[in-house]
Amino acid sequence: MSKIHVTTTVNGDEVDFLCDPRETLLDCLRDRLNLTGAKEGCGTGDCGACSVTLDGRLVCSCLVLGVEAEGKEIGTVEGIADGDVLHPLQKKFIEYAALQCGVCTPGILVAAKALLEKNPDPTEEEVRYWLAGNLCRCTGYDKIIRAVMDTAAELREAV
Numbered sequence: 058m059s060k061i062h063v064t065t066t067v068n069g070d071e072v073d074f075l076c077d078p079r080e081t082l083l084d085c086l087r088d089r090l091n092l093t094g095a096k097e098g099c100g101t102g103d104c105g106a107c108s109v110t111l112d113g114r115l116v117c118s119c120l121v122l123g124v125e126a127e128g129k130e131i132g133t134v135e136g137i138a139d140g141d142v143l144h145p146l147q148k149k150f151i152e153y154a155a156l157q158c159g160v161c162t163p164g165i166l167v168a169a170k171a172l173l174e175k176n177p178d179p180t181e182e183e184v185r186y187w188l189a190g191n192l193c194r195c196t197g198y199d200k201i202i203r204a205v206m207d208t209a210a211e212l213r214e215a216v
Contacts, residue, residue: 065126067092068136076123082116083107085123086133094134094163098192105191108164109133115171117190134163137170145211146170149204157195165191169205177213181206 060075067090074089086092086109095118098106102117109118110132111125137144146169149155156162165188172179172187179187184205185198193201 061124063124063127065129065131067131068133074123078122078124080123081119082109082111082121082123082126082131083118085126086118086131089123092133092135095167096160096163098160098164103190103192104161105164105168105188106161108167108191110167110171113171113174115168132167132170134166137166144170146173146205146208149208149211150201153200153204153207155196155200155204161191161193161195165193165201169201169208172205173209173212177209177216179206179209184209 058077061078062073062075064071064073072090074085076085076089083095083097086095095109096106097119098104100119102120105117107118108115111121112129138147146166150162150166168188168191172184176183181202184202188201
């Protein structure tokens with residue numbers, strides 16, 4: 058089967074890659090673009106470790122074909138920091154020790170950022186609902202939820 062040329066924007070940069078039409082976006086990000094932040098935890102869209110945004114919509118990149126990225130805007134965990142300056146979410150995850158092994162962390166950060174962009178003043182219930190598709194086997198969820206809630210408050214104060 059012949060490879061397909063895909064032109065897309067990842068974290069604000071236009072990129073091109075060739076992929077097999079059956080290749081997932083996750084595999085394209087990791088194997089073609091060397092963006093290894095998104096992880097394959099399950100391959101079935103159940104764990105959220107591969108979460109990215111696709112035209113602003115939170116998706117599991119293991120369930121999207123790489124060819125579907127043509128002309129789209131993709132956001133990954135690598136695009137959350139501003140160079141060496143961590144995003145407030147990343148700082149709060151460190152402050153609250155809301156990460157351990159790191160497999161789930163990139164997906165949770167991408168999902169939390171997408172939530173805060175959509176709803177800058179979420180309730181705890183809304184944060185828990187929004188992150189329900191992201192499984193963490195190490196830290197549990199309380200530290201993660203507190204880090205997201207505190208980030209939301211800090212971002213609202215900064216405006």
